[in-house]
Amino acid sequence: MAGTVEGDLKESSSGKPAANAKVRIAGTAYSAVADARGHFVIRDVPAGQYALNLDYPGFNAAETSVQVGDSGTASVAIALEEVKQLKAVSVVSNRYDASDLKINAANTVDVLSANDLQRTAVHNVAEALGLIAGINITSTGSGYFGGIDGAARGEGMFASVRGLPSEYNVNMIDGVTVAQGMPYSRSVQLSLLPPSGLQTIVANKTSTADMDGDAIGGTLDFRTPTAYDYKDTTSGSITGSGRVESRARDYGGDGLGGGFGGEFQHKFGDAQQFGVYASAYYDYRTTTNSEVAAATSALNDGSWEYLNTDADGRNAAGFDPQHNLTSTGMNVGIAAGWERRYGGNASFDWHVDDSLSLYARMTYAYAKTEQGTTFVQLLPQDVSYVPTGTPGVFTPNIGRIASRFWYETNPEIADLATFQIGAKKTAGGWTFMPNLFYSFGNNDRPDHVEIDGREDKFTQDNYAYSGNSFVRYGGGAFPYPQLTPALLAQVNNIPALFASSYGEQTKIYSGQKKGGARFDTRYDFEDGALRSVQFGVKYSKSSRRYTNRDWYTGGVDGTTTLGDLGIFTGTYASIFPGKYDWNTPRVSEAAVAGVIAQHLTDDDLDTCGSAFYVNNYNCNTMRGTEAVSAAYATATFTMGNLDIVPGVRFEHTAIDNTFWVSPVDADGNEIVGYFDHNSTSYNEPLPSVFLTWRPDLRTAYRASLWTSYTRPAFVQLGGGSQIDISNGVTTITQGNPDLKPIESTNLDLSGEWSTERGGFFSLAGFYKQLRNYIYDAGSAQANGNTSGSGTVLYHMPTNGGDGKIYGVELSARQKFQDLPAPFDGLGVSANATRQHARADLGLDGFDNEHMQSAPSAMANLELFYEHNGFSLNLSYHFSSSYLLGYDFLHEGAPWNDLWARPTRRVDLHTGYRFDNGVSMDLSISNLTKEYSYWAHVGRNNLAISDIVDAGSTALFTVKYAF
Template identity: 35%
Template structure:
């Protein structure tokens, strides 16, 4: 057998090999043997995995389980999720499904945001009750390459290179292939790994196939508040072969879904906490005192959010298979529209400091009063991810040529955001000390009956002056490109084959945000009780925690009101353009690799070269000494990167069921557009000096030397075991510094300082991955369907930020120490069931700097856990019914704190339990 030289498991460049009439065929970069019917027609037979491990079970004609072959035959560490595995579990989207794999962690928020991002992809996103971003081996989504059928997916996020994958529902996919090691024919900008979302094709099916899938669900938390909590999803798909000898194949699917959600939230904001004991009145943390144990919460923000998500899309492919040539056209469209409203009742006490001098000369801080606030905002989001490609493969004797051209478009926008604020006057504020206790992680203010009565009286809340705001933000990226790959089958005793190729990708990024603030929708003295926006009141903001009456209303009416007022406000050139940025990125690459076979040892050496040119345009805002606008104008910068990326993969295969792997390869990640050119502000000071805040086109790309060793065994009895070790030595770390850049004095005439992003030190990430699955088929009768599966990931990371305002040797952002999944399942005679537990360990999500920063006060996303259950039955008629439920223990969906071990300053989100019933019918 000759192994293919192509990159990942079942690489799209080898699609032609999968499609020959249901036989075993050589397909992927690993030379993986795949079975022809990997499409949804095989779903009924895909009953041999519960989704808790790292394998995909695929059965053709009920004769053989191919899950072992798929992973053991792979060149590098590879995980696969089949369509049946994805749909079997009660996951809202493909992100939550991926969290069931080893080395994969997910988050509802973008941990690598920007100073301008605010709650867009922050706590508001967490309130939607689903995962959105994927991290591989302790590295967030900016370190990954995401593909749609092998095509580079456009990155629509405004401030990072991540992709918000939550817009993809758990339907319409054939499988997801996660490659954790990279070969020379794969894109080099993947330190974490490569995730390829694969869709079926018409040639995957021997017989005509039509399938209808419907799902209905209920969310517990909105129902508790008397709100809509239903969800629904419908999908139709078909596949046909036609033409002479059935050489043509067509596949098409379309889906539409609607989901109502609600969450309760407790939020904290910058400036709303301080040191409980300080060396001066509201001063610094005393020397020798643990900062995380010396925190004082100075405000409380009790929140409730509700909303609706609509997801719809379509996938289509047309394939032709000739004797020596195959051709294809594939397209996909996925869109998500989120309408979300956020309501807040708060006690803002941070402006009422009351420090008391202690006998030791330190100050005991407190708040002697607080203001009552009400806040209502909309938090909409529009996401889209589309792709289209034309390609094929031609054979000329021993030479095989693969080629394609593609286009991808991605959007992630926050359009038509509106907000309004009300607050009580001084006579109706707290009018007393602000003190809190804690219960179930929530801060509980100690209110008298009179204080609570005022907080619950909407007649006392007056519309604030200039309290209205309207913003509209848009971000998109377009990618076009093409590639050609040559594979020459040498079939020698040692050298089996050679491959070489070239690829070109050009990206265009555009982002803008316009803010119309200081709007006055109502006359002074108007009360919350009189607001036409409000149409009902919740008895409690968070039941059992905050008995604060919470008026809620019409988000669309609020948006229309503020949008109308914004039309009368003329923005200055600076305000209109300051958040506008565009850029192009051109990446050219070539590679060569070989496959060598030395007995039972396979060696694949490879070399890749990538050249990148980035050109960005942004607004340079110039401010005169009197704070008036200066000679502002658009400016531009240019950045280039060149990387030579060698790789060596070696596999030892003592038998067909076992493989021992060792790999070493180099990879890199380019900085985000925002870091290179995130707008410039030039301030001309009265003394003639100049201060500059800007992006940094001289940032170095993050590079890494990656090491990977693993043992994998998949026995004929169904027992599967994998143990792997990985190490990533990175250089030139890039990190999110929060709401400021590093300021550096510049030895240049007339310039006093430049604040801009800077590279950090050289981090290291290393870890252990273990996974296993065992079905006790040797047991008699129905007991033979019982089984267990699970995986465990231990990770460690360390980095010196090389920033004088913080500590050295801290954890990397987004890198949890511990992840695990455990599942008890049943699989026999058409009945499948599972009880699955998932745990994600604490993760550092934001560094803090200065006196209110350092390792003790970094912000952490605390451990999350969920217990899910599902049961399904496959009828011989082609009907499959599934019942499932998520978050059975009603755990918090998101828990973030200042300090890893302190709960004084918490951010909590609870979304409750969810239940689903689905039916699929194939005919």
């Protein structure tokens, strides 16, 4: 009593037979493989009702039921739909869709879904990226984004991927490479993008030939939706949120913030061939964070010594210098301010007919930040070296401590926009995809102001002190300054300090504009091993500008105090609540700006200390253009379940830089300068091959060998030129247009598995071999080197040597859906990364250095519960220590590199979705209030540290979807 099941399978989009597709009768051992015509036969099937499961990589079909009789044949015809390909889809709504896209992608990717972004209290998308294996988030960058100034904002700014700093990444919005507005690097400041402004983030960890080639780290693509990502003809949502910053409340403030947003989509026309989507958001937050800046004081004011020295204060013989440090002073401060962000996205789609679609997209993000830092400075004076009990070994003795006060602002206005129009046209087996794009980005620091005061303006008596260290260390090695009664009285009376000047003002503007076009063409073959060929061209041209000008008012005559200037508006009861209990004044930024404006004249311009106004006006001015022409070709071969995609890309880059030259005459006297320029060009062939084996619909194994490169930062290529003549020798300090690009050969191996029981697992290994490495030096020269001979010498940045990165990433997620209700909503998700990243900097003694922003270990662990609209997520994030900067104290050796201490953070989210479209979510980031930033000199020494305490963030969101 048995029958036969037979049928025909074809690809819905092309009509081609689904050759070699596997057909299985669910719950049985009966199966068959379709022949070249897509036909299959399963014989001797017992009578009954069955469901058919199909396995055809890249395609799926709705479950098909079949009734098998006691005899005869049951016939079916099934059309398989092509699975959404990652590069074509804009939005995935949940982590399960994200896993499907990850498996079906042509390259190694990770995906953050819309739900992942909504269920977090992070400040921006940079911090959201930290949920992905292999990505580390840093809160500091180059220039005025670096050090404790940037970290004091208490938010992540940049993302490093697989051991490489952020400038080794390509950042995109909806496939458009965004402008790079940063002044000293090719990084993009991701902190200006809130999670609410985007819907899906795709982290490409390998690059196929059709992608931009300058991505050694990865390509981060931030996706926004279109109307066709929604099922309903019309839909939308309205969102409101409230935010509380705990550290601001510790200082007596309310710490409140919030925001609102909305989105709307509509499809119209006889066949709903038109679709529009628009969204907008606004949010704000207020912050008051605590700072300890002993490392900054050590760098800027010399507040450090060796604990055991020789008679001249050098490191004593036999002592490891890293473990022989003592802190002899520090800065303690408060960073208070606010941030406002707004922006939106819009899209228009027109499906003209089945063969032609047109689209337009635009995005815009704006962020304005005001931040003022009040620093109490306690600095060593009259340091001598006294004998110890060991012959020939001395120790420092701090004779006096100077008390000073310094206030500075770190304002920023940043924006980022993208625009594009394009089309997709099919004709037979051909697909044509033209696209025009434009982007601009700015990172400006307008109206930065500073003012300071000191007690030692007229006398150097200072405050008597004695000892070889200014601090003692409490639990967790937290530093506590040891104040004498006289010092304590002084720090509690900052307004009595003498004003040093009427202030200083700096205006910095940095931005880039980028536009271009690309044209991609693909041809799909109907049969044979060669499934498709694709080729295309892309041209982009960018222009960037950077100016930095500084005005200093000069000294204040007489005994005018800071209090006399009228810049204080109250008092913080404790400068560092829970640690240091002395008070410190609140400073009015407007009052400081008013004092400066009252006394400032245009002649106070002294950007570079020149006697000539024109030199001071232009010495920190750079302009440049960069044109990139690219062409690529790739083919896809399918042999059974194996896809082979060889490809090659070629990129030609032409860079022109304009900069100011500050010259001197033959006698060494400064003269009026002039603009000069230089040019750089690169030609990079980038071959690649990608192999993907999908033995079934739930499994993918990948192997890829690909090449990539990164162009040097503009400041390294075309930094301003200074000419100095001394003893008949002319030294020219300038950028180096002959710098080579950093090149990399990359190998990636990975496997991904999903189960029918709510599980997903992936394992990836990667290896990168770098050449011509260049580290992030900010505005300084990277690996500065003097060359030339005779009477003319050149001091320029130079390439380093080779670098090597390898590592392994493991990700797993399991929902325990087979448990009895209500426990079937429980689940666990985890990922872990172990990596090794070393490079030869090109400096003596730095030939095997750790790379910046590359922790050796990272991990995320999440426990979650999802049931009947209720969700609960408890997550833990860990990052091991990583290197921030090289040779921090300029001692010429790796032992004094600046490191970030390991970070640990616990986040909590809970939410509920009602049937009427209302949803509520509460998220708390950094639940245990760990320090958001802790940098220290020497990898294994915490004696000299910078610390930021930003507390925790709570975010409550209400959303109504209609």
